[in-house]
Amino acid sequence: MFxxxxxGAYISKLRKHADMTQSVLGEKLNVTRQAVSRYExxxxxxxxxxxxxxxxxxxxxxxDLIKAGExxxxxxxxxxxxxxxxxxPQEIFKEKTITDDILNIASLLKPSLLDKIAKGFEKHDIDxxxxxxxxxxxxxxxxxxxLENSSFETLDKNILEKFVPFLDDNSRGNIFKQVIDGELxxxxxxxxxxxxxxxYFSTQVEAAVVYGVLPAEALxxxxxxxxxx
Numbered sequence: 001m002f003x004x005x006x007x008g009a010y011i012s013k014l015r016k017h018a019d020m021t022q023s024v025l026g027e028k029l030n031v032t033r034q035a036v037s038r039y040e041x042x043x044x045x046x047x048x049x050x051x052x053x054x055x056x057x058x059x060x061x062x063x064d065l066i067k068a069g070e071x072x073x074x075x076x077x078x079x080x081x082x083x084x085x086x087x088x089p090q091e092i093f094k095e096k097t098i099t100d101d102i103l104n105i106a107s108l109l110k111p112s113l114l115d116k117i118a119k120g121f122e123k124h125d126i127d128x129x130x131x132x133x134x135x136x137x138x139x140x141x142x143x144x145x146x147l148e149n150s151s152f153e154t155l156d157k158n159i160l161e162k163f164v165p166f167l168d169d170n171s172r173g174n175i176f177k178q179v180i181d182g183e184l185x186x187x188x189x190x191x192x193x194x195x196x197x198x199x200y201f202s203t204q205v206e207a208a209v210v211y212g213v214l215p216a217e218a219l220x221x222x223x224x225x226x227x228x229x
Contacts (some may be wrong), residue, residue, distance in 0.1 A: 006055065017064070021033075022040070025057070050131050051065060078109065093121070161191055176201075186217070190221050
């Protein structure tokens with residue numbers, strides 16, 4: 001697993017070996033001394049242009065810089081793809097740890113690369129419980145696309161709460177229908193309520209209870225929202 005602190009320690013080691021202060025290195029990189037300090041302490045990761053300059057200043061390859069963080073095979077490939085702006089080899093999606101690897105370095109990757117990763121995921125099984133953690137890094141359009149192309153079978157209330165704001169009305173409506181049809185847990189109703197017309201919501205829930213599709217407890221959702229059943 002890529003360790004940004006080990007990466008930073010390597011940068012510090014190279015700088016000290018070159019008998020260079022953080023201020024001097026900052027000048028060469030056109031960043032502040034504080035920025036260099038953050039790199040070395042593992043508090044932030046340099047962008048592509050800085051990595052290339054570090055490579056030139058210390059006469060080491062960008063690959064060596066990345067390897068200092070002890071990345072997994074998939075992490076190394078993704079970081080290199082980000083730097084070289086190259087296509088992502090599809091075989092890495094077969095790696096058993098690919099989801100964890102992506103989550104570990106998501107904050108270090110450009111949104112454009114993460115969008116490519118998302119499209120790659122659409123062709124493979126998606127662990128939606130982990131997928132939601134990528135929401136803050138992906139474009140809204142890509143995130144919604146991933147959700148709509150994944151299975152809702154593993155959904156729980158916490159997961160739905162995270163991603164329902166990102167969905168469009170049609171997608172929310174589809175989930176609401178699955179709840180009303182008894183395909184998804186009725187406990188999702190409370191989370192979906194703010195996004196569904198109150199009258200339609202109430203009548204559909206009541207009808208589902210009358211016909212025995214949903215348990216009577218589902219009506220408690222209407223009581224909580226102060227909507228008539």
